[in-house]
Amino acid sequence: MNREKLPNHIAIVMDGNGRWAKNRSLPRLAGHNAGMMALKEIVKRTSTLGVKYLTVYAFSTENWKRPETEVGGIFNLLVHYVDKELEELNQNNVKVRIIGDYSKLPKKAIQKIEEALAKTCDNTGLQFNIALNYGSRDEIVRATRLIANKVANNELKPEDINQSIFEEHLFTRGIPDPDLVIRTSGEKRMSNFLLWQSAYSEFVFTETLWPDFTPECLEDAIKEYQRRVRRFGGLK
DSSP states (O other): OOGGGOOSEEEEEOOOHHHHHHHTTOOHHHHHHHHHHHHHHHHHHHHHHTOSEEEEEEEETTGGGSOHHHHHHHHHHHHHHHHHHHHHHHHTTOEEEEESOGGGSOHHHHHHHHHHHHHHTTOOSOEEEEEEEEOHHHHHHHHHHHHHHHHHTTSSOGGGOOHHHHHTTSTTTTOOOOSEEEEOTTOOSOSSSSTTTTTTOEEEEOSSOGGGOOHHHHHHHHHHHHTSOOOTTSOO
């Protein structure tokens, strides 16, 4: 792996926790817990490598359709993750940022999120973006509504609206587009994740279930990315 040609921003759809648990005759929450442990190692390796941005799809706007016990269990794991890992994240100069409307989450989860945001806000290492209650279509509609309100209030002229203006109203404002998007578990779809931002991303799909996705798997995905030629619609 070429350390001088690392992707600036890696985004991951962490899929396969439920199947991992089912394969072991365990409850689904055991899979989510194993997934949290895998995430810890991936954040560590990403930071060590010197990647600038890591975005993970933790909870989508569609995940509310899951059983209430599973949804509650996921948020309890989030609280546990922050309690257990925040100090180490801070010591490693990792900056935590949330994309999505986390105001809909349970009160305890919101408190822990805001604790993590406050404690790491001045850090200058890896920016760790967690997509919570995030859906790309919802994000695009929200951005459109914000821009429409500005036009209605004469704060913005319709003819001035361009891609840069639109991006300023997305949850990912100030975050560069992902260079590499990884999805685990063998599924080959985006599932409403970073649709605008991944227009020219490189995709790597792996059969590995998320709890089994190791730092070595991450490096293999980066090597695959480094073999690609990115043209962005032009010619080499």
